[in-house]
Amino acid sequence: MTERKIRILVAKPGLDGHDRGAKVVARALRDAGFEVIYTGLHQTPEQIVATAVQEDVDVIGLSVLSGTHMLVFPRILALLRQQGAEHITLIGGGTMLPKEMRELKAIGVAALWGVDSSTQEIVAWIRDRFSSTAR
Amino acid sequence: MLDPKKLEAIRKELQAWEKTELAAFQARRPERQKSFTTLSGREVKRLYSPPDIADFDYVEKLGFPGQYPFTRGPYPTMYRAQPWTMRQIAGFGTAGATNERFKFLIAQGQTGLSVDFDMPTLMGYDSDDPRAFGEVGREGVAVDTLADLEDLFDGIDLGGISVSMTINPTAWILLAMYVALAEKRGIPLEQLSGTVQNDIIKEFTAQKEWIYPVKPSLRIVRDSIIYSVRHLPRYNPVNISGYHIREAGSTAVQEAAFTLAAGIAYVEEVRKTGLDVDAFAPRLSFYFISHSDFFEEVAKFRAARRVWARIMKERFGAMRPESMRLRFHCQTAGSSLTAAQPMNNVVRTAYQAMAAVLGGCQSLHTNGMDEALAIPSEAAMRLALRTQQILLEETGVAHSVDPLGGSYLVETLTDQTEREIWTYLDRIDGFGGTVAALERNFFQQEIADSAYAYQVAKERGEKIVVGVNRFREDEPEEPSIPLHSIDPRTEQTQKERLARVKRDRDSGRIRKLLDELKEVARTDQNLMPVTIECVRAYTTEGEIVNALKEAFGLYREPIVF
Numbered sequence: 001m002t003e004r005k006i007r008i009l010v011a012k013p014g015l016d017g018h019d020r021g022a023k024v025v026a027r028a029l030r031d032a033g034f035e036v037i038y039t040g041l042h043q044t045p046e047q048i049v050a051t052a053v054q055e056d057v058d059v060i061g062l063s064v065l066s067g068t069h070m071l072v073f074p075r076i077l078a079l080l081r082q083q084g085a086e087h088i089t090l091i092g093g094g095t096m097l098p099k100e101m102r103e104l105k106a107i108g109v110a111a112l113w114g115v116d117s118s119t120q121e122i123v124a125w126i127r128d129r130f131s132s133t134a135r
Numbered sequence: 136m137l138d139p140k141k142l143e144a145i146r147k148e149l150q151a152w153e154k155t156e157l158a159a160f161q162a163r164r165p166e167r168q169k170s171f172t173t174l175s176g177r178e179v180k181r182l183y184s185p186p187d188i189a190d191f192d193y194v195e196k197l198g199f200p201g202q203y204p205f206t207r208g209p210y211p212t213m214y215r216a217q218p219w220t221m222r223q224i225a226g227f228g229t230a231g232a233t234n235e236r237f238k239f240l241i242a243q244g245q246t247g248l249s250v251d252f253d254m255p256t257l258m259g260y261d262s263d264d265p266r267a268f269g270e271v272g273r274e275g276v277a278v279d280t281l282a283d284l285e286d287l288f289d290g291i292d293l294g295g296i297s298v299s300m301t302i303n304p305t306a307w308i309l310l311a312m313y314v315a316l317a318e319k320r321g322i323p324l325e326q327l328s329g330t331v332q333n334d335i336i337k338e339f340t341a342q343k344e345w346i347y348p349v350k351p352s353l354r355i356v357r358d359s360i361i362y363s364v365r366h367l368p369r370y371n372p373v374n375i376s377g378y379h380i381r382e383a384g385s386t387a388v389q390e391a392a393f394t395l396a397a398g399i400a401y402v403e404e405v406r407k408t409g410l411d412v413d414a415f416a417p418r419l420s421f422y423f424i425s426h427s428d429f430f431e432e433v434a435k436f437r438a439a440r441r442v443w444a445r446i447m448k449e450r451f452g453a454m455r456p457e458s459m460r461l462r463f464h465c466q467t468a469g470s471s472l473t474a475a476q477p478m479n480n481v482v483r484t485a486y487q488a489m490a491a492v493l494g495g496c497q498s499l500h501t502n503g504m505d506e507a508l509a510i511p512s513e514a515a516m517r518l519a520l521r522t523q524q525i526l527l528e529e530t531g532v533a534h535s536v537d538p539l540g541g542s543y544l545v546e547t548l549t550d551q552t553e554r555e556i557w558t559y560l561d562r563i564d565g566f567g568g569t570v571a572a573l574e575r576n577f578f579q580q581e582i583a584d585s586a587y588a589y590q591v592a593k594e595r596g597e598k599i600v601v602g603v604n605r606f607r608e609d610e611p612e613e614p615s616i617p618l619h620s621i622d623p624r625t626e627q628t629q630k631e632r633l634a635r636v637k638r639d640r641d642s643g644r645i646r647k648l649l650d651e652l653k654e655v656a657r658t659d660q661n662l663m664p665v666t667i668e669c670v671r672a673y674t675t676e677g678e679i680v681n682a683l684k685e686a687f688g689l690y691r692e693p694i695v696f
Contacts, residue, residue, distance in 0.1 A: 015254035015270055017343025020383050020470070023583050023696040024590045040692045041343050042258075044266070066254060067510070067621065071269040095474075097508065099613060114474050115507055116603045118594045 005035040006130050007057040011048045012041045013076075016066035021093060021115070025061065028119035034126065045072060049079040052088055059126060062092035065115075069096050073104050089129065093117060137185055145185050174428035174598075175386035176588070177551070183543035191546060196441070200536045202456070204444035206437050206549070207537035208495040209460045214533035218246075219491075220498035221523045222299060222464065226251030226275035227510050228625045229632070230286035233276040237291060239513060243520055247329075247498060249299040250287070251275035252309075257344050259305045259680030262629040272625035274510070275301075279633045280673045284312045285319075294322045298329040299374070299464070299498075304346040306333035307359045308676050310372070311666040319671075330371035330420055330464070333359055336397035336569065339690070340578035342379035346680060349570060351687035355662060357404045362663035364415045371420040373401060374464065380578075381424040382470050384586020387431050388552055391439045392559035393578050394421065395446065399560075400569035402451055412451045416458035425491035425499075426468040427483060433539055434548035436463070436494030441549070442556050465496035472507045476602035477616050480504040485522050492532055493539055499523060505618055512619040579695040633675070640673040648672055649682045656686040 010026040012019055019041055030036045037055055039048060052060050064072055073092060080086055093113040096104075101112045111125055137145075171179050180187075198204060201211035210216070223245055225236045237248055252275040255267035261279050262271045271277050278284060288298075293316070302309050310331050317327055335352040338344050345352065356373060363372030377394035385393065398419060405415055423439065425432050443461040447453040467487035472480040481504045488501050501519040503511030511519070527533055539545045566572040592598045599605045648669045655665045669679055 015258045015260070015266065015344075016274070017338075019343060020586050024384070024586055026696045027583070027587050028590070038694055038696050040694050042692075066270060067273050068269045095507065095509070097614065097618075098610075116473050116475055116600070118604075119590060120594055 005033065006059065006126065007035045007037070007055065008059040008061060008126070009037050009039065009048070009052045009055060009057040010061045010063065011039040011043055011051070012063055013043050013045055013048060013072045014064070014066050014068050015042055016064075016068075017041055018065040019063070021065070022061075022063035025063070025093070025119055025122060028123060029061075029126070032123040032127075034123075045075040045079055049076060049083060049085070052080075053083055053085050057088060058130065059089045059091060061122075062090070062094075064092060064094040064096070067095065069094060069104070070100060073109050074107060077108050091122075091125075093122075137189065137191075142185060142189055149184060149186060173387070173431040174426060175388065175431060176592070177431070179430075179544075179548075183547050185543065187543050187547045188550075196546070196550070197540060201460075203448065203459055204441040205460050206441045207540050209440070209462050209497070211536075213495065213536045214492070214527070215536070218527050218533065219496055219523075220247040220297065221245050221520060222247035222249045222297075222498045222500055223516055223520055224249040224251045224299075224301065224466075224500050225516070226253070227619070228272040228276065228622050229629055230276055230278065230283040231289075232272075232622070232625075234287055234289055234291075236513070236516075237287075240516065240520070241291070241296075243517055244524060245520055247297045247299065248291070249500060250301065252300075252302050253277045256676065257302055257305065259346050259677060261675045261677030262626065262633050264677055269626075271629050273621060277625070277629045278309070278312070279629070279675050279677070280636050281312050281315055281670050282632070282636045282673060284309075284316050288316065293317055293320065294326040300329070300331045303332055303335055303338050303342070303344050304352065304355075305676055305680060306331045307355050307662060307666060308670065308679050310359055310363070311663060312670045314366070314667055315671045324366050325368055327367050328369040330374045331359070332376060332422070333373045334376045334397060334422075336400055336573065337376050337379050337394070339573055340380060340393060341383040341385075341582060342376075343692075345690045345692075347683070347687040348690045349573060351656075351683075352690070353400070353404050353570070354659075356401060357408065358661045358663055360401065360405050360415055360418070361408065361410060362661055364410075364418055371418055374420050374422045375401065376422040378422050378424045378466055380582060381426060382468070383582050384589060385582045386585050387426065387428070387435045388555040388559065389581055389585060390424065391435050391442070391552065392556040392563075393581075394423070395439065395443055395556065396560060396563045396569045396572070398443065399446060399450070402447075403568070406451070412447070412453050413455040413458050416447060416451070416453055417455060417460070420497075421461055421463035423463050423465055423496075424468050425465050425487040425494070425496070427471050427487060429486060429490045430539075430545055430548055431552075432487070432490040433494045434545055434552050436465075436491075436496070437537075437540075437545070437549045438552035438556060439463075440495070442553055442560075446560075462497045464498045464500070465491040465494075466500040467491070467502045469502055469506055472502060472504070473600060473603050474507040474614075475610055476608060477504050477508065477614065479602050480507070481518060481522070484519060485526070488522055488526055489530070489532060492526060493537075495537060505614075505616055508614055508616075509618040510621070512617055514617065515619075576693050576695050579693065583696055636673055637675070644672050645669075645674050645678070648674060649678060652679065652682050653686055656683050 200208040377390040503515030
């Protein structure tokens, strides 16, 4: 019996084109053995959630460097609830303040990383999260 | 070139030094690293001396400033006659809010303006478009119609100050608005000086703001260049940019090579219309990053000037020196700034600014220390501007032209950079040119690979970032510096304004003009005159962009990571 790989959707919401972080993280996750789907740029929250549901992913990772994180993360969480897809873990990263990260975590974003973070921290966090939950 | 006898004597002395002095010292004190590499991963030797530049032909490689191949600088006296333009970019909220920031910067001694637009304006969505939700006025200023541009430059003498606009797929519309505004104010177009970025190729490869497919996008750039050289003799209709390529993760050489490759594509595109290369090449301008590796950056600027001069002369047969002379704007590296210990960013930016000046930039933006955290605050921008003023007025680095010229290290690095740029340009020609390479995702893949290699090196601790992977401190819960805050009313204010403008205009005339625009798009005529007519009647940016989607189609992103 082969174990199903953890599937991760790396997504870029909004009009901003700063995709260096999203691409580097996507590649690091792929190199770490996860199955990675990258949405490409300029996605609406609706498109991201639709892709996540369709691709049956375990994790959505949002990269936001446009300052719109306080709008985008809550919107994605709401759409996930609407679609009955709350089991999908929402994580993310970008330019955001510690205070904002706290607020987002309080409403259900599982983990957030700032711009200086290491990709290995993200890999380790996902491994840890999914080793403790029986799948 | 050195006298062969003298060179031989130096070589012998060098070998002797290596065997005696150096060997003995190394035995006592080994070097602290096996090798030393530049930020781009190029190995740097312990010492550079005359044998490293043994075949160096001064006249061929350097010449004199303001002369072919312009290695030492585009002008004979450089900053002695005219200091670089201190041009801090600004843009947030409504046009009125940015206008206030502009006036503040001018009062602080800034000598040129530079406009940052919000994402919807950059991508061709009006503020009332659902896709603009949450992004109106956030990362830049919102401009929907000519009315916003009128507010943006209210009380600012456009005939007297140069204005740079960072905008790309919608650049031609903003250029049209700028022309319409000048005409409205009675400023002769010959007086307008400034730059519109308008470099769509690096959008596809690096910055990722696009609307139409590659070919119609290039046609738009072509049309704006041709319009501009005919009507705006002091204006730079394209600013061929390496900045975003580097920020997306490329090496220094890739930055220079891919930028020059884009330059080649624009020259070819305009020449196809039959316009003589010397009629427009002098108006092409460039934009590079000044990153953290000091000598690598200085060498990059010098090599880029030399390669461009050769391209223009040898490949395109330009005759006028102005066509071969590369002029560039420079910005310090946003991606080098850290959220941790933000005051450290002031120091990083100062060194990077010095590299830009020693590399011969024509204008410079120094980043605010808070840019890894937020849109720069007024205080951060003032300090960044003061950094440039100290550089010019106190350090003395601008007194002499190309002061690092002749350094064994800098000349060796300049030659190396030049060779590596040519290798890339040959590879790109091998694909069939810049557009063909772009369509095969060559640039995108090269940049993604370099970005990843750098990240891996950083995480292994091979690349040190002070405050991040070395010399860390416990960060305070809240940032230690005051930050710019977003006005939450901006989006609503801007939408109301747009609704008012739409109500007061002649909608029948707008429909007629948009039909004309579509008609011109289907032919090969220049898009600029009809676009100017459109904006003068307060047609919105989004209406113009949407009108052309039918004729031009939409770009589809290839997924490369």
